[in-house]
Amino acid sequence: MKAKIGFEIHVQLNTKQKLFCRCSADYTDKDPNTNICPICTGQPGSKPMPPNLEAIKNVIKVGLILGCKPNHVRIYFLRKHYFYPDLPKNYQITSEPLMVDGNFFGVKIREVHLEEDPGRYDLRNGYVDFNRSGTPLAEIVTEPDIESPEHAKGWLEKLFLYLKYSRAIRADPGSIRVDVNVSIEGGERVEIKNVNSIDGVYRSLKYEILRQTRMLIVGKRIKRETRHYDDEKRITAPLREKEDIADYRYIPDPDLIPIEISESLIDNIKRDILSPIEYEKILKNKYNLKENYIQKLLQNPEFLELCIYVLKNIKKEDPNRVAEILTNHVWRVIKDTNLEFHQIKNLQLVRNIERLLTILNRVDRNKLCDIVSAMLLNSEDPVNYAKKKRYLLQEVDKNKIISIVKEILTSETKAVNDYLNGKKKALSYLVGKVMSRLEIKPNPKTITEIIKEEIYRTYR
Numbered sequence: 472m473k474a475k476i477g478f479e480i481h482v483q484l485n486t487k488q489k490l491f492c493r494c495s496a497d498y499t500d501k502d503p504n505t506n507i508c509p510i511c512t513g514q515p516g517s518k519p520m521p522p523n524l525e526a527i528k529n530v531i532k533v534g535l536i537l538g539c540k541p542n543h544v545r546i547y548f549l550r551k552h553y554f555y556p557d558l559p560k561n562y563q564i565t566s567e568p569l570m571v572d573g574n575f576f577g578v579k580i581r582e583v584h585l586e587e588d589p590g591r592y593d594l595r596n597g598y599v600d601f602n603r604s605g606t607p608l609a610e611i612v613t614e615p616d617i618e619s620p621e622h623a624k625g626w627l628e629k630l631f632l633y634l635k636y637s638r639a640i641r642a643d644p645g646s647i648r649v650d651v652n653v654s655i656e657g658g659e660r661v662e663i664k665n666v667n668s669i670d671g672v673y674r675s676l677k678y679e680i681l682r683q684t685r686m687l688i689v690g691k692r693i694k695r696e697t698r699h700y701d702d703e704k705r706i707t708a709p710l711r712e713k714e715d716i717a718d719y720r721y722i723p724d725p726d727l728i729p730i731e732i733s734e735s736l737i738d739n740i741k742r743d744i745l746s747p748i749e750y751e752k753i754l755k756n757k758y759n760l761k762e763n764y765i766q767k768l769l770q771n772p773e774f775l776e777l778c779i780y781v782l783k784n785i786k787k788e789d790p791n792r793v794a795e796i797l798t799n800h801v802w803r804v805i806k807d808t809n810l811e812f813h814q815i816k817n818l819q820l821v822r823n824i825e826r827l828l829t830i831l832n833r834v835d836r837n838k839l840c841d842i843v844s845a846m847l848l849n850s851e852d853p854v855n856y857a858k859k860k861r862y863l864l865q866e867v868d869k870n871k872i873i874s875i876v877k878e879i880l881t882s883e884t885k886a887v888n889d890y891l892n893g894k895k896k897a898l899s900y901l902v903g904k905v906m907s908r909l910e911i912k913p914n915p916k917t918i919t920e921i922i923k924e925e926i927y928r929t930y931r
Contacts, residue, residue, distance in 0.1 A: 472655045472687065474680050476623055477615035479650040481608050482634060483588065483641040484529040489605035490587045491519035491564065491727075498602035499643060511587075511605030513560030518726045522548070526585060526607035527569070529639035531732065532740050533609045534570025534583040536633050541737055542568050542582075545729040552720040556599050557590035564724055565610075569732065576629055579614040586610055609640070615652065620676035623651075627669045636747055636772045651675060655683045658693035663700050663707055675700040679707050750775060758782050764794040767802070773812045774802060777820070784821045788828055796824055796831075800843040810847060819850065827853040830863060832914040838862040872905070872918065876925050879904045887930055898922065 486496050492510035509517040531541065546569055550562040565586035573580030590604040617623045631647065634640045640647070649672050651663040663679060666672050678700075683693050698707040747769050754765045768775045778797045782790050801820075804810065823846045827834075834842065834857060842862065845851035857863050879901060880887055889897035902918050 472684050474618060474676075475615040475654050475656075476617035476619075476676065477652045478611070478613045478617070478623075478627075479652070480611040480613075480630070481588075481648045481650075482533065482611070483643075483646040484526050484533075484607040484609055485639055485641050486523055486525045486529065486607055488523055488525075490523050490526055490585070490607040491521075492605055493520065494605065496606045498606065501602050503598070503600040504602065506602040507604065512601050513558075519564065519724070522585070522727070522730070523607060527730065528736070528740055529607075529637075530569055530583060530585045530609040531737065532637050532639040532744060533611065533634065534573065534580075535737070535741060535744060536637050536639075536746065537570070537573040537575045537580045537583065537611065537630075539570035539573030539580055539583055541732045542571050543732065545731055547729045548724045548727040549721045550724050551586075553718075555589065555592065556597075557592040557601075557604070559590075559601070559604070563587060563589065564727070566730075575633075576626060578616045578626055581612045581614055583609055583611050615654075620673045620680070623676055624669055624673040627672060631669070632770075633746055636750075637744060638772070651679075653679050653683070655680065655687060655693070658683055658687055659695040661693065661695070661707075662697045664697050664710060666700050668702075671700060671702055674702070674705055675707055678705060682707070750779075753779070758790040758794075760794050761791055764791065764798050767798040768794070774805070777812060777815065777817065780817050781821050781824060784818075785825055785828075788825070792828060792831070793824060796827065796839075796843070800840050801847070803840055804844045804847050808844070808848065815847060816850075820846075823853055830854055830857055832917050833863045834914075835862050836914075869921075872909070872921055873925070875905055875908045876918075876921050879908070880922070880925060880929070887926060890926065891930065 483496075488494065489496050489511055492508050494506055494508050494511055498506050510519060534541070546567045548564055548566050551565050552562040554561050563586060566584045568582035568584045570583040571581070573583070586608050588603050588606045588608050590599050590601040592599050617626060627649070635642055645667055647667070649666045651666055651672055652660055653663070653676060654660040661679060661683065663675050666675055679698070686693055694712070696712050697710045699710045700707050751765060751769060754760045754768060760768075768778055778794070781797060782793055785793050805812075805815075827842065827846070830853070838857075838860070841860070842851075842853050842857055845856045846853050883901060883904060886897045886900050890901070898919065901922050902915055905918050905922065906915065
């Protein structure tokens, strides 16, 4: 039986202030109910301030990334009425669509609109924290074009990566929530409410599709309802019967004037957007990086920007040598130590990597992350630190290496011919033979380069 899946995706927008008041939008690590004012808690007599322009720009940016067109009409803010403990006004302010008719990797986008986030309600204890109340959200509504849990997971991963690159959304855990709508041919649509991770969406769909399929097979009717996903039990459970639009009693908010989107605003925002595809072209065409380095760099926009700065400023080195240090060692230290990107001094990192490259062929590779860690965390000079810690391998007489290489190549003609015929393992075999003849072990890359030079000079 074929599934039809659509999403209503709520992403918190990256703004300094809330949507209709001037309270800080940063509610993380704050004591409960301290980041609030009469407006965002809906106290009697309070009225919303004009909407946050930064939020409007960011929701437009989200829409442009999704291939949407601006809605060139007067856009009203509406009151969406429902009762829940974390919604003190008993209505949520939401806009009419700002962006419409998009398409993102084959999934049609019906609309993107702007709304305020409610507070946070602790179901188990009955506590409400209003610090989050009033922070700006973009809601992305898709058509039911997704066909499977696997399709959903892959599409959401692309979506969130592109949105991270936009810098229009917050990257904090819990800043993205997905309402999943799913139906099986012959059955009613079921909504799974507020799933807060991609893996959660995948698992909830696996369960819900199986549940609905089994019901249809035995002749049971699927009710149109809203369900809750329990990530611990990996099941969905009934929450309430699904509301219709009429149940929300939408009315224009009399305290807010409508807004209009101008072409000049759209043009300005377009100039500020760079997608992963465009960054990938830069890494390929300008720096000629290997594919594995490119894919690692593209996973984090902040790290990518740092790396492009380094690549741009180290001009006399092979960019792939630089990318190897960045992706295999700098990134590992950042992840293992939770180092914030703003703590890294970009120019100093450039100088330190330049210094590290001068001793790279003599560094014990098992100690390289230790050197990089000292560079990043303690501002150590990598050369001095490697000498102090005795991480440098001793210098080896290059003429002696060349002499041994010539002897090995003369005696191992089969391996030489195998390498010339495209068998890469033959090169590793030759490197091992040379290394076994040396008491002081240089970096294998040094041996590899010398062997290649001698083979191409003598045997081709």
